[in-house]
Amino acid sequence: MSKKILQGLEDVLKLIIDSGKQELIRQGKSSGSGGLHDSLEFTARAELTQLVGEISFFKYGLFQDTGLRPDEIPFTPGGGRGGKSKYIQGIIEYVQNRIEPNLQKATGIAFGIATLQSRVGMPQRRGIFDKSRTGWWTNTLEKTDDSIVDVVQSAIFSNFEEITDKVFQKLEST
Numbered sequence: 001m002s003k004k005i006l007q008g009l010e011d012v013l014k015l016i017i018d019s020g021k022q023e024l025i026r027q028g029k030s031s032g033s034g035g036l037h038d039s040l041e042f043t044a045r046a047e048l049t050q051l052v053g054e055i056s057f058f059k060y061g062l063f064q065d066t067g068l069r070p071d072e073i074p075f076t077p078g079g080g081r082g083g084k085s086k087y088i089q090g091i092i093e094y095v096q097n098r099i100e101p102n103l104q105k106a107t108g109i110a111f112g113i114a115t116l117q118s119r120v121g122m123p124q125r126r127g128i129f130d131k132s133r134t135g136w137w138t139n140t141l142e143k144t145d146d147s148i149v150d151v152v153q154s155a156i157f158s159n160f161e162e163i164t165d166k167v168f169q170k171l172e173s174t
Contacts (some may be wrong), residue, residue, distance in 0.1 A: 006064040008155020009053045013042035016055060027133050029064060036061045038119050039147050062169075065137040067129070068122045075114040088114060 017040045024037050039058040044051065074087045091104070091110035100163045116127060123133040 004042060004158045006051060007154050008151055008158075010042075010044045011052050011155070012151045013053050013055060014046055015147055015151065016140060016144050017042055019144045020057075020137065023136045023143070025141045027136050029133070029136060034056050036064060061137065063122070065135060067131070067134040068117070070118055070121045073114070073122060077115045077118060085112045 003170050020040050021037055029036060036058050038059070040055070042053065042055045044053045046052075069131070074085065088110055092106050095106040095109045096103065100109055117124060120127065121129045125131050125133065154172070
């Protein structure tokens with residue numbers, strides 16, 4: 001595989017990652033721990049017959065993209081787990097990072113958020129579902145679509161020119 005084409009793939013993946021981070025910032029989802037923002041990574045490699053590019057981020061980023069209906073929220077008010085579920089623990093950590101560092105107060109706030117989300121879904125703002133805070137990944141892919149095509153085409157044509165130059169050089173030397 002050509003180094004230019006591999007570099008083109010890396011450029012595309014970096015473009016997508018950078019755009020994803022900008023979209024998270026635009027939607028106000030990069031403050032606090034910044035976990036999702038910081039988790040965006042890519043790898044690119046050349047194998048024998050193909051190029052492989054992978055983008056990864058924390059799994060909850062998918063829920064941030066699509067949102068969750070109230071029946072999909074993994075919380076039942078009065079469910080009796082005493083705040084030990086990963087869902088509640090995640091909200092407590094979020095509250096401690098963004099709103100209230102005191103664990104006892106943060107736990108109370110977290111249960112309030114979970115109760116509200118179990119009624120209206122997620123994300124929500126001011127007690128109602130807020131669709132404007134969904135689609136960070138979908139928006140990223142749509143926004144970068146034309147740029148991706150440009151970068152890939154440039155890498156392919158650059159590689160094609162390199163190959164044809166080598167062919168002509170060999171023809172001239174014979």
